[in-house]
Amino acid sequence: MTRTTARELAILLGFSVAPDETAAEAAERFFEPEHYASLAGESPVFDEAPGPAELDYIRRVAALMTERRAELDGYIRRYAHGWRPERISRAAAAILRCAMCEILYVPDVPTASAIDEAVELAKKYEAAETVAFLNGVLGGFVKGELPQAGQEETP
Secondary structure: OOHHHHHHHHHHHHHHOOOOOOHHHHHHHHOOHHHHHHOOOOOHHHOOOOOHHHHHHHHHHHHHHHHOHHHHHHHHHHHOOOOOHHHOOHHHHHHHHHHHHHHHHOOOOOHHHHHHHHHHHHHHHOOHHHHHHHHHHHHHHHHHHOHHHHHHHOO
16 A cells, blocks of 8 residues: 555545544544445545554554644644635645645655645545645645745745
8 A cells, every 4th residue: 555545444434433533543433444444435545444553654644643633723823825724625634634644643654745646635535726725725825834944945
């Protein structure tokens, strides 16, 4: 399984965490073999079960997305110029949270890769206007919150 697929599963898992459960509980439910197998017809992302390394990454990112949601949503509000929070779809918000988690808390994911992957996933789930918005939010986030990272990655 590729990191791209694992990232998409982390977003889907983070998206599915119920208000009364932890990310770990949601992961147990989501990756229960019978349940996961039942999802196979819904999308190619479910064709292969994650291995131990991918599952660790998925659980870690989904937990960060859940535990740091208020912080991440604050960044989204700060950098979502011209978009009211209620206008942002749940999928777009989940993609933004995942990318921000990777940028802030997953050191083996380069900032540019987190943004590129987020944009590609947004293309799969969102309209072009939302994809451009997402790219702008992440660009502003990196420049505003990690000015050294933004300078290093700008040619």
